[in-house]
Amino acid sequence: MKKNVFFIVLLLIFNIISFAQEQYVQVGHGRSRLILDSEGSDVEVHKYLSDEWKAGNLISKENGLQSNIEFRYDIMNDRIEFRSILNPKSVNIVAIGSKFFIYSEFKDEGFVRKGYFEMIYEGKTKLLIRRTANLVHGKKGAYGFKAYTTVIENYYLKIDDNPAIPFNKKKGEIVDLLSNDDLVKKYLKKERLNTKRDKDIIKLLEFYDTL
Incomplete structure (x- = not known):
């Protein structure tokens, strides 16, 4: 009996500690778990161009215009979410608020890759911005700092249907x-x-x- 009581007490203590180390932050309609370390210093990572879901339109290759959808752009993982993750192969143009995005091939250090771009000008030659997120890891101690992200913007030209070229x-x-x-x-x-x-x-x- 004493062993059972001791086990239950240990289990309760473990649950209390676990609960104290976890906090939940609201993300859209769901919840995203934010783990705190034993000293209570959290890690702030801003991976979206805007944390808010914004109303927009999608012009897909199969179904044409789809309106009244909420989107946000995940720079860290280079993907567009609309309460779920878009299949980039189906994307022609995505409008998020006042910004327009396309999914395109681009040249990167001798390789041809694919990713999302904000389209600044649309014509035979498109002016594009590609954003990437760089995670800077935090440091503990008296002169420490929290982890944070920096967003890097690079400009590209896309001529006709060729891969976009940085400049x-x-x-x-x-x-x-x-x-x-x-x-x-x-x-x-x-x-x-x-x-x-x-x-x-x-x-x-x-x-x-x-x-």
């Missing part, structure tokens, strides 16, 4: 990626475009699409 927004690099380079150079000079600004790149691509 660093320098005039010379953009000219090299586009054909009719003499006309492009003249237009850049005539309009005094600054390719560090998105609106000027868009203006250049609008001109380029007329050639």
Whole structure:
């Protein structure tokens, strides 16, 4: 009898400790568990472009326009969620709030990969932004800090149906990626475009699409 009581007491203590080490945070309609360490310092990881679910539309390759869907973009895992995970093969364009996303092949250090891009300009040549999340691990101690994520943005040009190509927004690099380079150079000079600004790149691509 004493052994049984002792076992029950140990079990209760274990459950209390376990409960104290776990907290739940609300994510959409479900709950996501956040584990705390023994000292109570939690890890804050922001892996979404926006934590909020946002109303949007989906233009799929099979079913066309689907409206009134809530989405969010998971940068950490490079996927789009709509209360479940989208199959990227079915995606043509996804609208999340005021942003538009496509799933495309892209060149990455000699390899051709696939991933999501925000589409800044849509034409024969598309201006795209690809975001990646970098997790910085935390450090304990007097001068420690919590783990956190940084979001890195890189610009790409997608010409026709070819894989998207990264560029660093320098005039010379953009000219090299586009054909009719003499006309492009003249237009850049005539309009005094600054390719560090998105609106000027868009203006250049609008001109380029007329050639």
